[in-house]
Amino acid sequence: MWYHHYHGGWLWGLGWGFTFLLLFPYFLPTIVAVLRRKASSLGIFLLNLFLGWTFIGWVGALIWALSADRRETIIVNNNPPPPPPSSHSYTNVTMRKPGATQQDKIDQLRQLKQLFDEGVLTEDEFIRQKAEILR
Numbered sequence: 796m797w798y799h800h801y802h803g804g805w806l807w808g809l810g811w812g813f814t815f816l817l818l819f820p821y822f823l824p825t826i827v828a829v830l831r832r833k834a835s836s837l838g839i840f841l842l843n844l845f846l847g848w849t850f851i852g853w854v855g856a857l858i859w860a861l862s863a864d865r866r867e868t869i870i871v872n873n874n875p876p877p878p879p880p881s882s883h884s885y886t887n888v889t890m891r892k893p894g895a896t897q898q899d900k901i902d903q904l905r906q907l908k909q910l911f912d913e914g915v916l917t918e919d920e921f922i923r924q925k926a927e928i929l930r
Contacts, residue, residue, distance in 0.1 A: 821847055824856035834864055903928050 819826075824847070828839040839860050846852025895903070904925065911921040 821853070824853065824860040827857065828860035831860065833860060835859065900928055 822840075822843060825836070825840045825843045828836040833839065839856050842852060842859070843856040847856060907916070907921060907924050907928065910916045911918070916924065
């Protein structure tokens with residue numbers, strides 16, 4: 796009787812070991828998801844539990860477990876507002892020279908564009924000054 800009880804315990808332990816060896820690969824997608832702290836671990840477990848017996852279900856659960864969580868990137872662009880038109884001394888300056896040659900006008904336009912690019916002139920001032928030079 797004692798031998799029979801010991802023999803049964805040995806088989807019982809072997810049965811659980813064999814079950815573990817079968818369940819570990821079966822639930823590998825769920826284990827990976829839990830270890831990676833996936834937000835969708837429950838969904839992966841359910842897919843693995845109900846459809847893991849199909850190869851496609853198991854592979855789908857594993858891919859889901861290994862995929863990266865979606866993260867949103869928010870870009871905040873805080874450009875300072877342009878200065879008010881009256882905040883600098885170029886507001887009412889006319890760059891037009893009387894009797895200017897074509898090359899003088901080109902040079903004036905380049906200087907005007909440089910002032911605009913540097914933020915010294917507003918767009919309205921730039922357009923007004925450009926029209927005055929080209930007149």
